[in-house]
Amino acid sequence: MTISVRRLRRGAGHGRLPELWRPVLVLLAAALRKLDPRVQLTNPVLLLVWCGAALTTAVAIAEPFVGGPTMSGGGRLPSSFSWAVASWLWLTVLFANVAESAAEARGRTQTATLRRMPDGTMTRRVENYDPKTDAAATHAAPTDVSSAELRPGDVVIVAAGEVVPGDGEIVWGIASVDESAITGESAPVIRAAGGDRSALTGGTRVVSDRIVVRITAPRGRTLVDHMIDLAEGARRQKTPNELALSTLLASLSLSFVIMALTLNAIASPVTHAVPITVLVALLTCLLPTTIAALLSVTGIAAMYGLLRRNVLLTSARALEPAGEVTTVLLDKTGTITRGNRRATRFISLAGATDDEFRHAAVLASLGDPTPEGVSTIELARREGIDAPAVPADPGQAVPFSAKTRMSGRNMPDGTRLRKGAQSAVLAWLKETGTQQTRRVVTQLTEQTSAIARSGGTPLVVAVKPAAGPGRILGVIHLKDVVKDGVPARLARLRALGIRTVMVTGDNPLTAAAIAQEAGVDDYLGDATPEDKLALIRREQAAGHFVAMSGDGINDAPALAQADVGVAMNTATMAAKEAATMVVLDDDPTRLIEIVQIGRKQMATRGALTTFSIANDLVKYIAIVPALFVGVFPGLAALNLMRLHSPASAVLSTVIFNAVVIGVLIPLAMLGVPYRMANLSAALSRNLLIYGFGGIAVPLVGIKIIDVLVGLLPGY
C-alpha cells in the first residue's frame, strides 16, 4: 500500500491536473484497480456481485445474436435493459471500492505527517558498540549509513538537530526530544537511558544533547508503519465479530444464490424461464451488499479515528475488544493525579504563631526544587506571606538526602530549619539535644495521623535556634492533587457503563481519599504488579472486559492479560509489545476515547446490518412481483409502490442498491451517534431508526428512481 502513496506523490509532480480534481481521480483509479476479481476474493458478497456483473455483460454482448430479453410472462424488455443492468452492477462493485478507497485516502492524509521523514536520512551507525567500555560511543568511529539500511539491534548516535532514524531505545545519554511530528505536542519531552522513559519513536527530532540509541524497528517497520499497513489492508485481519458477521452474511447470500438457481426449475410447470439478467438483478438486490461493502470502511475509519487522537493500534484485532470494555484500570499517578504531593495547608502547633511557622516553612523550602518545596512557597504566598520579605537566599540550603530524610536550611545566625517526616524530625531534634515532651509528641501525632487518614502526607517543620532548645513549629499538609478535568472524564466513563478502578502503590488510606475525590468506583492500594495481574484476572472471571494503561516494564504482564492494554509512548519496549495500543501523546485518559470509538464502530456495523436487512424487504416488494406479473396479473396487487413497469421495477431496484452504498459512505466513515447509558432504550431507538429507516428510505428512493427511469424510452 505504500506504493499508492508514492504514486500519489509522483502524480503531484506532474501538476497538469487541477488540484481539486486530482484526489477524485486518484480515488477513482484506486477503486478501478480494485475491480480485479482477486481483490474481491476476501469479500464473498462483492465477489458474487462481480460475477453477476460479468455474467450480465456477457449476456448483453450475446443478445444481438441470440435475440433480445423477454420477461417470463412474454412481455418484451427494452433492448438496452441488459446493458443498463450490467452497467449498474459494475457501478455497485465500483461504489463499494470507492467507499474503501475513500476511507483509506482519508486516513492517508492523516498518516502523511507521520511519514514525513524523508527517505534515506543519513545517520551515524556505531559498529561493534561496546556498552561496557565505551557506553557513550565517544571513541567509536561511526559510519554514515542511510536509515533505510538500519537493522534492529544496530546502534546509532543521534545528536541535537538530528532525526531519530527509527523506533529505538536510548542506551546512553539524556536528551530533549521534539515529538510534535507524532503527537502534535510542541513542547519537547525528556528522554533518558534506563528506566521507563527510554523509548524513542522514529521520525522525532532530538533538540538538545547527544544520545546513543539502539534501533528496535527500522524505518518501514516502525509502529507507525505497522499501523498504516494494518489500516490500508496490506495486513488487515478480520476481527472475531467481523468474521462472525461475514459468516452470517455469507450464509444469507448462499440461500439467495440457491433461490436464484432453483427458481426457473420450480417455475417450469407454470411459466417460461426468467431471463438471466433479471435473475442476476434479483440476486444482487437481495444480497446484503450495503453492509458487505461498508464493513471494511467502518474498520478503517475507526483506526484512523484513533490515530487522529494519537492512539496507535498494534493489531487490527485490538479495536473490537475496546468497544466491549466494561472495566478500566487507571494508574493513580500520572493518570488521575499530578503524581506529586503538593502543600495544601499549614497547621501550626501550640507554641508557634502561624506566621512564624509559615516563615520557617518558606525558609526551609527555598532551596528545595521538589514539588513539595515549590508548592509550600506557593501556598505561603497565597496565604499572605510576602515573598520579598523573605531574604533572597540567606544561609545555606540543606538538600534532601536519603539518609536524613529531611531537607532544610542553615541560617547565617546559626539557626537550623528542617522539614521532613515526623520520625526523622523527632530523631534530628533528639540528636541536637532536645527531647520533645510527651504532650508535644501527642499533639503532633494527632495532627499527622489525621492528615494520613485523609490520604495526605504530613511534613513536619522544626527549628533549632543557635542557642536554646529546638522545637516543632507545625505540620505542612501535603496532598496528591487530582488533575483538572479528571472527575468529569471519569463521570463520562460511568455514563458509558464502565467501572473505573484506580490502582496505586500508595497505602490504602491515601488511595481511598484520592479515589473519593476523583470519583472512581473502586481502588486498589498497595498494589504490586502481581496484584494488578490478579485484579485483572478477577475482573475477567466476573465477566468484565478490562482495559488498562501502563508504562513501566512491570506493567507488561498486566498489559498482556488485559483485554485492551494501552501503553504510553514513553513506555518501555516490553510494555509496548505487551500492549495492543500505544498512546503517542502519553495522555492516559485516551482510554475513554478508545472505548467510545470501539463501541461506535460496532454500533455502526449493527446499524448498517439492520438497515441493509430492512432494505431487502422493500426491494422484495419492488422486484419480485415484476418477475411473474406477466403470467399471473394478480401479482400486480403486490406492487405496493406502483412501479410502472416490470423492467423499470428491476432496473430501479438495481440502481437504488448501488446508490445507497454511496449515500451511506459518510455514515460508515463517521459512525452512528453513540450515547448508550440505557441499553434497552438504545436498542429500541436503533431498531426504530435503522430498522424502520431501512424500510422507509428504499420506499422513497426506489419510487423516485422509478419515476426517473420511466422517462427513458422503452421502460
Place this chain on the structure above:
Amino acid sequence: MGWLLAAAALVTVAALLGVVYRPLGEYMAWVYTSPRDWAVERVLYRLVGVDPRGGQSWRAYLRAVLAFSAVGLVALYLLQRLQHRLPYSLGLAAPSPDLSFNTAASFVANTNWQSYAPERTVGYPVQMAGLGVQNFLSAAVGMAVAIALVRGFAHRRSGTIGNFWTDLVRGTVRILLPAAALCSVVLLAGGVVQNFAGFTHVTDLAGGGQSIPGGPVASQEAIKMLGTNGGGFFNANSAHPFENPSPWTNLFEIFLLLVIPFALPRTFGSIVRDHRLGYAILAAMAVLFVLSFTLMTAFEFAGGGTAPTLAGGAMEGKEQRFGVVGSTLFATATTGTSGGAANSTHGSYTALGGLVAMLNMLLGEVSPGGVGAGLYTILVMAIIAVFLTGLLLGRAPTVLGKRVGVREIKLASLFILVMPTLALVGMAVSLAVPAVHEQIVNDSMGNPGAHGVSEVMYAFISAAINNGSSFAGLNADTPWLNTTLGVTILLGRFVPIALVLALAGSLAAQDRIPATSLALPVHRPQFVGLLVGIIIFVSLPTFFPILTLGPLAEGLR
C-alpha cells in the same frame, strides 16, 4: 360471531396451556436433571449396556443419536417389508421398498409424512410396534437434543452435554408414556375407538356394502398429538370421527399438540436458572402463533364465492363438526409444531389461508415447534438475534453468560441454510429432470397450474422441515417422490441436529460469565420483536419468489 368463537377457542387453549406451563416445564426440568434413576430405567440401561452416569461429548452424543435412529430406521423398514408374514396384519401386503423407506424415514425423523392411506396399507403390528414405537422414540430424541443444547448454556467449561441414553429413556419413561396413557383415557372418554376389530362389514340402508376399519386408535392418537408426530391411524387423520369425534376432543387434541413445545421454554429457564430469556422465547412463539392463527382465520372467513358466503366461511375440505375456527386453530397448531396431523384438507383452504400454513413451516416451525425441535430452532435464532443486539449496542454479544463468537455464529449460519437448501434443491431437481417433471406434472399433481405447484412446494417444505402434513391432492407414492422426500426428511432432521449438538458442545466448553449489570437486554419486548423479525427474515425472503408462483399467484387474482 365467527371471531368471537375464534377468540373463545384461542383463549380456552391458551388457558389450558397456561395452567400446565409451570408444572409441566418444571417437571421436565426435573426429569432431565434428577440424579436418580427409576428401577425400570436401570433395567433398560443394563439391557442396552450403557452407563447412565457417563457424560458424553457432543460428538459422542451425536453418534448415539445417529446410531439409535439408524437402528430404528432399519427396524421399521424391515417390519413393513415383512408385514405379510406378521399376525394381525389384516391380510395386507408389504408396502413397496420405496414407500417403506419413505415411511421409515418419516417416522424416525418425527415427521410422519404419509405417502399412503394407513388403514389400507399397514396392519396392527406395523402400526403399534413400528409406527407407534417411533412416535414415542422420535419425540424423545427431539427433546433430548433440545435438552443437550440447554445444557450447553447451563454447563461451565465442560466437555460434556449430558448422556443421550439417559435423556432418551427418561423422556420416554417419565414424560411421554405416562402422559400418553393419561391422555388416551381422556380421548377414549371422548369417543375415540380402541379395539382390534379389523374391518367391520356393514350393509347400508341402500343395500350397498361398506367396510369400516377399527383398531387401537386412542392409544396411537394420544402420542400422535403429544409427540407432535401426526401420523394418523386413518388416512383422514384427525378429520376421521374415530380419531377426533367431537369439537371438544378437537380442542383437546390441539392442546396436546402444543403442550410440550410451549412448556419447554420453562424447562429451559429452570435448567439455566434464568427464566427471563425463557419468557422472551415463549413470547416470540406465542406472537407468531396468534399472528398466524388470526391471518389464517381471516382468510378462511373471507373466502370468496357463493358457497363460502352461505356457509359463513370457506368450508370446503373442513369438517362440519369443527367449522372454520376448529379447523384453522388445528391447522395453525399442526403447521406451527412439527405436527403434521390434520383435521381438514390444507389444500382446500383459500390460497392465502394455505399460504399461512406454508409460512408457519417456512418460519422454521417455531410457533411453538416440534417437541424439542421447536426449542432448539428458536434458540439458534435467538443466538443470531443476540449477535445482532450486541452489534447494535456496540457490546460483546453474550447471552446467559456465554459469548456468541465466530464458532456459534458459523453453526447458526449453517443451521438456517439447511431447510431452504433441502426444500428448494429437492423441488428444483424434481422439476428439472424431464422424465420426473412429466410424471409429477401429469400424474402426481392433483390440480393444474399454480395450485399444483403449491402441492409440490408444500410437500418438499413439509419434508425439509419435518412437518409431515400435506397439501393433499398430490400423489406422492411414486418411487422418485418417496425416495427424494425420504432423503429430504432424513437430512432435514439430522443435519440440524448435528449442528445443534455442535453448538451445545461449543457453548458448554465456555465458562459461564456471571450476570453483570451490563448484560444485554435480551428479555425485553424489543428483543422479542427483534427475534420475531429475524425468524421471519432468515427464512421468508428465500421463498418469497416461489410463493408468488404458488399460493400468491392463486390467491391474488
